Amino acid sequence: MDVLGARCHACHKEWSLSETLYDCPACHANLDICYDYESLKKKVSRETFRQHSQFSLWRYLPLLPIQKLPSMTLQIGWTPLYPGGSVHGVNLYLKDDGRNPSGSFKDRASALVLAVAQERGMTQVIAASTGNAGSSLACLGTHANMATMVFLPHTAPIAKVTQLAVFGARLFMVNGSYDDAYDLCLAASQRWGWYNRNTGYNPFTREGKKTCAYEICEQLAWRVPDWVVVSVGDGNILSGLWKGFRDLYHLNLIDRLPRLAGVQSSQSNAVAATIQRFEAGERPLHVQPVQATTLADSISVDIPRDGNMAAQAILDSQGVAVEVPDQAIRDSICTVAQRWGIFGEPAAVASYAGFEKLCQLGEIRSGETAVCVITGNGLKDVAAASSIVQDAVIRIDPDIDSLHEHLNNHAIL
Ligand SMILES: Cc1ncc(COP(=O)(O)O)c(C=O)c1O
Ligand SMILES: [Zn+2]
Structure with a gap:
């Protein structure tokens, strides 16, 4: 295990991992696990992974802060990365993380x-x-x-x-x-x-989440997308993705870094508002709480607990934070489902709503490659989805004449 310790995001003090450690004992900011990249460079290559027979996040064991393969046999990670074709001229991929064991x-x-x-x-x-x-x-x-x-x-x-x-x-x-x-x-x-x-x-939550970045690169044959678009609640998925891409970059497994787009509902926008204030000149970069009310429950967060690292990751990647209205999130449930066959919960398809908006704003440009991460299965929140497809249900009596009448009424025949 090539772990050096944990470094504080704010005061940069370094700590040993021998004790149970959560936030920085000195200033209570979040900690980041640090690796000996020089040592790791000698142990891992693209070939190491190409030959791996374990199709789960454990294939990246050398890059994880654990000694040995855990006994878990459920397939965690190595979720599908689907080509989504050209959308607004952008070469889109969808990473369906709703396919994990708990969805x-x-x-x-x-x-x-x-x-x-x-x-x-x-x-x-x-x-x-x-x-x-x-x-x-x-x-x-x-x-x-x-x-x-x-x-x-x-x-x-x-x-x-x-x-x-x-x-x-x-x-x-x-x-x-x-x-x-x-x-x-x-x-x-x-x-x-x-x-x-x-x-x-x-x-360690970030260390698990970073494996999604490894998979994106490996599944794209180590071609780095121009953009990775993901929804943001606490901001830990986003900071995890950034950690993963940086790991690969430091290990010379990829030759450039993607730009990250963090998507929030305008009814839960703490990170996006922080970036806006930063761009208007406010220093330091520090996330302030909001009153979250979005229907996308998984990203309904007043105080993003990894918000400072997420905001920093967006800036470091020359990325963007974008807010979308809840209506756009609702619309994206059906768009993603009907276009690509992936049923995502509201927080999961918020990434797609953000992608659409960023294309319209000209931030993501024609000819670029983008990955939208779909972070959770739609069956997790059926109520949110059923409220938008009420009109799709046609109630009929169980006889062929009744069906005939409805087919005529709806101009299906
Ligand atoms: C489906 C889904 N998407 C996105 C997120 C946001 O992740 P984070 O809180 O790490 O920003 C969550 C978090 O609960 C989630 O469950
Ligand atoms: Zn500190």
Whole structure:
């Protein structure tokens, strides 16, 4: 394992990983796991991965902060990257992370945190979640023989709540927002010493999420897309993607970096608003809380817990943050489903709504290549989708004349 330690994003102090570490002990900013790239360069090449027979995120074991392959056999990661054809002249790909075991991108982070927990001999892992991180922790936790406990806002969609319960996690529904659940979960882990998977707070979540960047490059035969477009809640997926691309760049496995586009609902826009203020001259770059109200529950976040690193990643990649109205997110559910056969939950297809807007704004230009990451399966929040397809349902009596009448009325015959 070529891990050097953890570095604070804000004060840059370096810390050893021998103790359980979450945020920076000196200033409480988020930590980033650091690797010995010179040593790793001697061990990994494109060929190493080409010959790999493990089609999951564990194929990247040398680049992960764990000693050995965990016992998890579910297929986590190596999700399909579909060619989406030319859209506004842009060569579009869709990375369907709804195909993970629990149906969302969050499985990448849960898998890695559980692997770390196992290596450190912990038996109880807890998390706050809008729903996906929790159902993912519950799914992979039971698979890895670990006890899990999850704190959800009371507004979490029923499918995610049900998933959690079916997988057997201990489940607390908090009378409050995701941010309230997050703080309660923090307090619980501090009081009782349970290992905490909270997004952003636990530095290993990013290490799991970065594997999506590795896959994008490998699946594109190491051609780096011009843009990677992803939705932003806490900002940890985005900061994870950036970490992954930078790892590959430092290891000379890719020769350039993509630009990252972070997409938020205009009703949950903390990171986008921060970038706007930065561009207007405000310093330092520091995310301020908002009152989130978007229908895209997974990205409905008042205080993005990895927002500062995500905002920095967008700037470092010469990328953009873009806000889209909830209506555009709703429209994208059907567009992505009907054009490419991928049913994404609102937060997942927000990336596509952002992609469309960035094409219209001329930020993403004809001739470029873009990857939209679809981060969660649409069955996770059927209520959001069913509200937009009500008119698609034609109710008829079970006889052929009734059907005939309707076919005529709808000009189908
Ligand atoms: C489906 C989906 N998309 C996007 C996100 C946003 O990820 P992050 O909070 O790391 O920005 C989440 C987070 O819960 C999610 O579940
Ligand atoms: Zn610090």
